[in-house]
Amino acid sequence: MSQEYIALFMFASMMLMLFTGQRVFGAIGAIAAIAALALWGTGGQDIPFSAAMKLMKWYPLLTLPMFIFMGYVLSESRLADDLYRMFHVWFGNVSGGLAIGTIGLMVLISAMNGLSVAGMAIGATIALPELLKRGYDKKMVTGVIQAGSSLGILVPPSVVLVLYAMIARQPVGQLWLAGILPGLMMAALFILYIWLRCRVNPALGPVADDLAGVSRAEKIRLLGAGVLPLLIFASMMVPFVNGWTSLVESSAIGALAALAASIVKRRMTLQIFHICTKQTLAISCMFMWIILAALGFGAVFDGLGAVRSIDALFTEQLGLNPWVILILMQLSFIVMGTFLDDTAMLVIVAPLYVPLVGELGFDLIWYGVLYTITTQIAYMTPPFGYNLFLMKAMAPPEIGLRDIYTSIVPFVGLMILSLAIIMIFPQIALWLPEYVYGK
Helix, strand or coil: CCHHHHHHHHHHHHHHHHHCCCCHHHHHHHHHHHHHHHHHHHHHHHHHHHHHHHHHCCHHHHHHHHHHHHHHHHHHCCHHHHHHHHHHHHHCCCCCHHHHHHHHHHHHHHHHHCCHHHHHHHHHHHHHHHHHHCCCCHHHHHHHHHHHHHHHHCCCCCHHHHHHHHHHCCCHHHHHHHHHHHHHHHHHHHHHHHHHHHHHCHHHCCCCCCCCCCCHHHHHHHHHHHHHHHHHHHHHHHHHHCCCCCHHHHHHHHHHHHHHHHHHCCCCCHHHHHHHHHHHHHHHHHHHHHHHHHHHHHHHHHHHCHHHHHHHHHHHHCCCCHHHHHHHHHHHHHHHCCCCCHHHHHHHHHHHHHHHHHHCCCCHHHHHHHHHHHHHHHHCCCCCCHHHHHHHHHCCCCCCHHHHHHHCHHHHHHHHHHHHHHHHCCHHHHHHHHHHHHC
């Protein structure tokens, strides 16, 4: 059998196992191990062993539990409640102001935890009930929560970008910096859309009627709630960007800062600490198993020369333009996102896509930003988008699945627009890392 057919058979077998409901790391790792033994005999057993050793020697992997712990501390200690109160007071007297404030809340939450699921949970439990109680249109605010949570894997410290950096072997610091301007641009587009829509139809986002008694001194005091996450973010990013600390040291600073903030606010209890550490251990182990399986699968793919064969197929035999190939890859992410999460998508296609992107002459830092945006579009795309069902699980009974499906249409359109803008103008993603690291 030719190398191309072996690679195709491996990929098809892996997808078949995933469709049967097997765990992601089990499906990927099993196919890698079986293929290695079939191709190279007993010598193939060295591939998973080498992958495990490579994983254990990856010092930056220590950042994962730090960021995950930081996110759970901020989520479980309910520090986001103070943030939402701040946005309510400052933006509530504007038509659609609370929905705009919710996007601001999501940006700050993203800058504290780096997980889209955490943003979804906080938005659905804190912001959504308040927005519905104040007469906001249920379809619009459902879309706001889902779109806002998508910023969690783009704005640093994005856990997904850390995983991408490890698999693509790119600097995490540059990827984080590359995600800042695209993330803020996307948030600005969301805010502009909400403001224009509520300006045209004020009934969609009525002005809050309980702010008359709030003094200016109270408003200024509440700004402290917004300063706290910014301080946590700055305590972690400023030393790292200036080269005073390594990535791992910065992640430890961020985790300690979040823990200290929860203690100072008297929100940390022994029960909450136990929940945070337990969840951190579970998710960190899951990530490690997935990365281990992906490394083994990638080693077999590299040994087969599959990437070079596929590159030759697209560019030489089919004569496709590199941009056409890139767009086809992005479309495949959207299809896969209907039944897989972002981590699974990355480790499944990383052995194929990441080297191919490099072969086509594209910047891998820039592609990391495209990947994160595309996977979040996939998360919100019917019929089986991951975020759609998370929203259904967390939303009140009056919000049906049809409402959730229709609510995301304009926001998906804005995310596709953002993706197109960054593809046309790569410097939106590349300017900041080039400026900081060049300096």
